Amino acid sequence: MRRHTTPPLSESVPVQLRTVILDIHPDGSMSVTIDGAPHLPPEGADPWSRASFPQIIDHASDDRAVPVRVEVHEADGTSFTELLPARPPRRPVAPESASKRKKEKPAPPALVEVSGDGFVPGEDVACCLIVSHTDAAPDGTTRALLDPAQVTGAGEVVLLGRISGTVVTRSLR
Incomplete structure (x- = not known):
């Protein structure tokens, strides 16, 4: 019988989940906090709005490398929460050797x-x-x-x- 062992804590990977809170105001603008810190729009830009959602999520998730918990608090008092997973890392494509590329001829188009x-x-x-x-x-x-x-x-x-x-x-x- 095999025993399952738990790896020491020093070898485990820490779980990282960022929290984004979007407080929607009656005028449609919103306040944003990421992990409790205010996140302001770029200098000179309009206040955050619903249209800014993808930009905010991309920033908070390091372009979807880190999962994000999003809480939306509407002006009417309703709220909802969503978990956005990170995208799996993309494996780099290994470049083919020139000799291999020369040997492979594309198939003629079949119509x-x-x-x-x-x-x-x-x-x-x-x-x-x-x-x-x-x-x-x-x-x-x-x-x-x-x-x-x-x-x-x-x-x-x-x-x-x-x-x-x-x-x-x-x-x-």
Whole structure:
């Protein structure tokens, strides 16, 4: 049987949680304290308002590196509390060696072709799931080339002539 041991306190990481208190005034301005210390708007700037909330949170959380407890005290006496977690740290991307990059060639673009006829020559033709537009050829035909990522999960595409009103439905399967 294995025994679980608790690491000594000197090896544990301290929990850090900042507290932001926002006191909303009847005129819409607000007073801000971070960990009990007043936090004033930049010199020459307007008083804090609700629109300043992201700026205040970013400052208090060191750009979301530290979790924050936010208390909002409304002018009408109501209040609420929210906990905003820190974002997980981003791992730096290791640069690839030049030889490795040269060996990897990007795959040629694979496109889905959808065609139809009966359109007015040169008219604008909408491709619905509306991800693009195309023009009708001089003979009234049209062709749309779609990125497969745009039509993932779709079973049909509709070509719609903006002038003629011609509607062509094509299956993607």
